[in-house]
Amino acid sequence: MGLLSFLIFFPALIGVLLLVWPNERQHQVRTIATAASAVQFIASLWLWFGFIPGSGFQFTESIDWITRYGIGYRVGVDGISLLLVLLTTLLTIIAVVSSFSAIQTGRKGYYASLLFLETGVIGAFVATDVFLFYVFWEAMLIPMYFLIGIWGGDRRIYATVKFVLYTMFGSLLMLVAILWTYQYSGGTSGGTFNLFDWYGLSIPATAQPWLFAAFALAFAIKVPMFPFHTWLPDAHVEAPAAGSVMLAGVLLKLGTYGFLRFAVPLFPLGFEYFADTLWVLAVVGIVYGAVMTLIQDDIKSLVAYSSVSHLGFVILGMMALNLVGASGSLLQQVNHGISTGALFLLVGMIYERRHTRKIADYGGIFAVMPVFSIAFLIVALSSIGLPGTNGFVGEFLILLGAFRTRPIPATISALAIILAAGYMLWLVRRVFFGPIVHTVNETIRDLSRRELVTLLPLVILIFWIGIYPKPFLDRIGPDLQLWLSRARPQEMIQVAPKEEPAPAAVRKIPQHSPDTTLVPRRDAVPDHDDVATAGGVG
Template identity: 50%
Template sequence: MDSMILTFVTFIPAVGAVLLMLMPRNDKIIRWAALLISLLAFAFSLYLPVHFQNGTSGFQFQVDTRWIGDIHYRLGADGISMWLVLLTTFLVPLSVLVSWKSVHDRVKEFFVLLLLLETAMIGVFLALDMFLFYVFWEATLIPMALLIGMYGHERRIYAAVKFFLYTMVASVFMLAAIIWLYIHAGSFDYTAIQEWLGRPGHPPADVLQWLFLGFFIAFAVKVPLFPLHTWLPDAHVEAPTAGSVLLAGVLLKMGTYGLLRFNVGLFPDQAHHNASWINVLAIIGIIYGALVALVQPNLKKLIAYSSVSHLGFVVLGIFTFTQIGIDGAVYQMLNHGVSTGALFMLAGMLYERKHTYEFGEFGGLATPMPIYATFFLIAVLSSVGLPLLNGFVGEFLVLSGAFQYKMLYGILGCSGVIWSAAYLLWMYQKVFYGPIQHQENRALRDIDLREQLSLWPVTVMALVMGVVSPYWMKAIDPAVAAVNKKAVNAKIEIQKPLNVSENRQ
């Protein structure tokens, strides 16, 4: 079972998508089938933490089969990728539930795209062959772009094209780096390339720098890291609710996962050498995202800019090169998926009732919608980082690592936490408190049982992850130590420029 479990988890959604295409066009049956398929994938993914050997840093549940020439179908999970796979399979059934009534046209195509997207996202986190990783990486673009372009709002085509072009062009740099590595290392295998790059004397430092940047550009756009973030607000505002949940909850984590796995894992010297300006961009993103969120008149756009700010914390944690900082970065990836996924689900439920995200149309909604207001408050406090909720743990660990790395980064990061509380609590006040400005809002119905069922899992998870974080850390800790080991031991002196001539000798 161990050798097949990753294949099952990865391809159950894709096989389910094919079955959906063959089914008659009955919307009710399609919805139930999509939900059952996504729940089946989640059930299989639960095998991973149950049978995972904590305390070990290597990849587990591996499968390795020759595919095309030197390209292998090789999958494996460590303590980082395993939890990101669980996050993916956890959010997809909830995305199906929140789309139950909001998607009316081309229902079959919608859920087919959703399931194909799930397979591609899982594949990104599990692929250990770099060409296979690139295939899965690019495979996420088409279903997400179609979800935005076919099922989004007024400017959906513009947002879909912008999303597609940004990420596609950035991925070309990564492809060039992968091909160069294959030509010179003779393999697409991640561990083989890591060993080859670890040999002293080759490739030269200037080449390593270009390879580092090739991967970095692709991942920085996906995060997105300031100033490469401009595609994200448009994509979020125009996307359907399920698209926003998976975009914020999973797709953005592909970027931070790539930075950790490839930029730090393969190029530790270059990661150290470039850390200063990368951390500056992360800090700018934290503060800029928070300040721009604070002046947004649109609920969904505010949540989108909050992602720019929160993912800045993840990047900062990764490039502190401290165990506690990177632990926090990985945990914050999971936290952000849960908390921001919940916020986008809640925003979508409000849109179904009001058909707008503008704050001017809300106010005083706690009176007609008390249950909805309670769920929303928990999601907000989770994102703020209230102790005993999940957001606190990740931010605390990241900031601890930032203070260890450089005091100034820690101080500036703390200011981002303050601004985060400001815009999120301001958002909550604008929506739920004050007088009811529009009398028709008095008749708004509270969330029904189906909507509550989609919110209870993320709400419970926010509390559980805040209280029993050591459970997740048992697997994360050794994996982070293995990825970060070379970076910690990197010989480069950060204060000095790369000595290209010495590396060529």
């Protein structure tokens, strides 16, 4: 059994163990879960040190599974998934430790759900078989569904059902597209679900927009992109703090990861077809998310709406289709996991003390909780993208990349950062500064040592990525380069054999120069230029 299989199945195994753990020894459940997620995190560090940038998929395993349908248990990790896997293992251990005092009932099921969730998420990140990916993608709904539905807030049932219905609806249409592509991959003989074989398919241009749309809908709901975001604030507000951390930190990343791994490189012409729509939705999401945060009176839903805005940036960087933008997009996924994860963690901590998330119930608590306030401030600034923090590196690269391709959306998005600064700093002012209006707040205790320990790794990462992102960018660069070569449709048309004339639908696809499909786009800048820029930022 390889390292990746261990990372996938170890948490599930421990999860099953927890479920059958005797009730009389419930107090040991936390310890087991912590130990398991720590082992998991340490094991995942091997990925970081053993990873050789630029040699494609590594730690690969391939076992025949359902040979009748060309399905294999195929896993592997490349630059695109590496950081996301590490983020998952890190956030899981933080989520486990942060729940010690918040979760008092049904601990067995709770920690088992967290570990099952980890299995599902890591499995989806490392699967290189589309069927396997879909299995994990769907299966991870179940633990999240229970996390929100059992340990959530007052409207938890509404929130969790909405979450599952939204996600299922999108993913079932994706299933049809997956089946279609599978049939296409087979021709007359049996097909395959091997992702690498799928990359080599030349799918007819008439079908690509449909297939892309089916995949993109599933991923756009998960991201979530405007206008499919309405499940997110409900789910976040009702979820327990650790559930929110996992949801924002890693589950949403599966949407953006899905675009990077599947939707865009598999159907580049479909991507091209919907490019304008996606640009608009990304920008609308950025601005809309930022504006909505301004009117929230609940800290958690404020952070949730800020997620919509941040993930708009991630999509924007991907849309740029150059190395700078894509690097920024991928790095920003990690950044968002760290910053927003930390924000939800902090909100959970203060909620545990005061049992309210209303902004108006706080004010002036800097005086009583200085450590908490400083931590919150650091994370908030990283979320805004202050230079020196991780958010700056990500957003800067994204905007740089997007500017080269489409200046106008990039400009609008850059202006939206001002809004981000506005809502975050306004939140900080209302919660931490000014006089203490509510006398209850005078006696809140500051962070405990355990809480500090859960925050520390995230704060370190905020500064590490902010000051020296090179190790991260080095690891993701080469694979993004490969990704770009798949994602730029006109290059594929050029290498396509001549005897297959460009079908009529290709001409229908909006191009920057409508008279021909073969003219390279003006944003297709030489890639050595990109590398230089990306390295230069570091």
